[in-house]
């Protein structure tokens with residue numbers, strides 16, 4: 522068994538990139554690899570103690586002369602230290618800024634004796650990559666990595682366009698673990714949020730401007746004029762106060778519930794009949810995949826990688842960014858037709874299992890590791906269940 526020692530760095534406390542990195546690390550550990558998380562705090566999805574998983578905390582030196590304690594340098598140093606002490610084969614960093622450049626620095630400190638794989642997740646390219654003060658740094662991190670992966674074809678295209686990158690980039694879609702994401706029986710819970718005749722629409726995000734949560738409210742307002750419905754908003758972020766104010770102004774407060782941040786996403790999503798994801802930018806849309814695996818279709822915008830995930834008229838519907846009238850029309854069409862709802866639900870379950878399974882995507886990452894290390898794949902353990 523060619524067991525690898527892998528260092529993983531990600532943002533441990535928020536967002537889809539941290540979720541993907543942590544879930545991947547857990548699955549690699551289950552397959553028998555040794556995984557070392559190198560992050561500033563314990564990744565929130567890490568869960569209980571597991572075989573083959575280790576955690577190394579990045580501690581920032583706040584010596585009094587530093588006006589801004591240098592986190593990036595502390596991370597690079599920690600990566601090099603852990604790599605040396607643990608004999609790591611490679612560093613896999615998630616989200617280009619600043620992680621790719623930190624890994625490059627660590628590699629220099631180690632005399633090139635380690636490989637670096639960088640996974641691009643979205644806003645590291647589509648937002649930060651557009652920032653002139655960061656562009657050259659991000660390009661350096663990408664070009665100096667031994668392999669680069671991105672979570673959609675669209676993100677690969679954007680990386681080439683925004684940063685003028687010509688090197689190979691592997692496609693590694695987001696994935697779901699079917700042991701966690703499956704339709705949960707939430708019959709009892711549902712009664713707390715909606716009457717039996719009401720449909721539940723849901724939006725889950727970090728309430729940043731790119732998510733266009735205001736469009737969610739507009740879509741819901743239009744839908745609830747046609748059919749009895751409730752809106753559940755999950756997550757928190759900078760736009761939340763504005764959204765709360767908008768809901769009150771529109772007199773929708775009795776039909777909308779704010780659930781705040783939630784950990785048990787599969788349980789929460791299973792409450793919904795429909796997910797709304799009208800983002801301005803969305804490299805993939807992990808939450809729509811999680812919903813799909815729970816049998817919940819999504820109405821999304823034609824932004825970024827969303828069309829690679831949601832098949833229009835099969836597992837959801839797509840509309841131009843900002844076209845809340847079209848989104849509402851699709852929502853009403855789907856929610857008022859029981860036959861169509863059931864058909865979409867089945868298609869969602871099939872597609873999430875067949876095209877975005879944890880096994881196939883974990884294998885893709887493993888193949889990339891072996892490729893950069895110039896090793897052959899020998900039989901590893903399989904993931905159970």
Ligand code: GMT
Nearest residue numbers: 536537538642643644803804805806807
């Ligand atoms: O959606 C966010 O704002 C969080 C962000 C992150 O970096 O954690 O998510 C990005 O990475 C996810 C995992 O690869 C993707 O599924 C999301 O689509 C992507 N978000 C954006 O592109 C806005």
